[in-house]
Every structure is written in C-alpha cells, then in structure tokens.
Amino acid sequence: MSLDSHIEKVLWTKFQISKRVTELASQITSDFSSVSPPPLVVGVATGAFLFLADLVRQIQLPISIDFIRAESYGSGTESSGAPRISLDLKLDVKEKHVILVEDIVDTGNTLSCLIKHLESKGASAVSVCTLLDKPARRKVHFELLGDGKYYKGFESSLS
Numbered sequence: 001m002s003l004d005s006h007i008e009k010v011l012w013t014k015f016q017i018s019k020r021v022t023e024l025a026s027q028i029t030s031d032f033s034s035v036s037p038p039p040l041v042v043g044v045a046t047g048a049f050l051f052l053a054d055l056v057r058q059i060q061l062p063i064s065i066d067f068i069r070a071e072s073y074g075s076g077t078e079s080s081g082a083p084r085i086s087l088d089l090k091l092d093v094k095e096k097h098v099i100l101v102e103d104i105v106d107t108g109n110t111l112s113c114l115i116k117h118l119e120s121k122g123a124s125a126v127s128v129c130t131l132l133d134k135p136a137r138r139k140v141h142f143e144l145l146g147d148g149k150y151y152k153g154f155e156s157s158l159s
C-alpha cells in the first residue's frame with residue numbers, strides 16, 4: 001500500500017509548507033535579532049522534530065537547541081489530559097527566552113504543562129512556534145510566559 005493511499009486530503013502542499021516555514025524562520029530571526037542571550041529553541045518530541053529541523057536551518061541566530069517530551073496517558077488521537085514530563089531538558093533555561101516548537105497544538109494540554117514546567121525552571125519568557133494550530137479543539141487555556149510570542153504556520157478547523 002502506498003503512503004498516498006493513507007492520505008485523505010492534502011491541506012497544504014510541500015511548497016506551501018516550505019514557504020511558510022521560511023516565513024516563520026525569518027520572522028523569528030527578526031524578532032530575536034536584538035535579544036540577548038539568544039533564544040533556546042526546544043523541540044517537543046517526538047512530533048516536532050522534522051519541523052524543528054526545517055525551521056532552525058533557516059533561523060539566522062546563534063540559537064541553542066534542546067528537546068523535551070510531555071506524555072499523556074490515553075489512546076488513539078485523544079489525549080487524557082494532565083501530561084507529565086517524560087524527557088526533560090539538558091540545557092539550563094534560567095533567565096532564557098525559550099521558543100517551544102510544536103507540530104500541532106490541539107487541546108493545549110501539552111503546552112500548558114510545558115510552559116508551567118519551563119516557568120518553574122526559571123525561564124524568563126516562553127514563545128511557541130507551531131506548524132499547525134487547531135483552535136477549535138482547545139480544552140485548556142495556556143498563557144505564554146513573559147514577553148513570549150505565538151507563531152503559527154497554519155490553522156485548521158478540522159478535527
């Protein structure tokens with residue numbers, strides 16, 4: 001069975017995605033060009049790793065990169081809420097501006113947990129950059145930390 005047979009509908013072509021990733025990287029480069037120290041870019045494992053790789057290759061700043069993972073116990077595509085950190089950062093976030101990179105923001109549970117965690121570790125600000133946002137699916141309201149910004153590649157109302 002080919003990969004294409006698993007895809008019901010193409011929402012954005014690879015060219016549209018690539019263009020949008022370039023725009024996001026350029027916006028982040030511009031927004032953080034005078035921020036010192038440079039931001040720490042944190043990929044939310046596992047889903048964000050490809051987007052993170054495409055994004056950071058185009059960010060023209062001396063950023064550091066790390067990974068974090070929050071897991072909810074649930075099945076299928078429904079998260080059970082209340083995630084816990086199952087892989088923590090290697091780098092120190094104290095007094096740093098963290099940019100969390102996600103592939104999808106859905107219920108908001110993962111981001112809510114991660115932002116609180118980063119705040120408890122002393123991050124001065126937390127921004128979020130997600131490839132896809134599904135605001136209609138939101139169950140948990142999360143607040144960015146400090147002067148954090150929210151970057152999104154695409155928005156979908158599909159469930």
Ligand SMILES: O=P(O)(O)OC[C@H]1O[C@H](OP(=O)(O)OP(=O)(O)O)[C@H](O)[C@@H]1O
Binds near residue numbers: 047106111
């Ligand atoms: O807003 P939420 O409802 O919390 O959902 C978003 C999270 O769900 C997915 O990860 P998942 O937990 O499936 O883990 P994975 O990336 O390892 O597949 C996705 O990569 C986000 O991290």
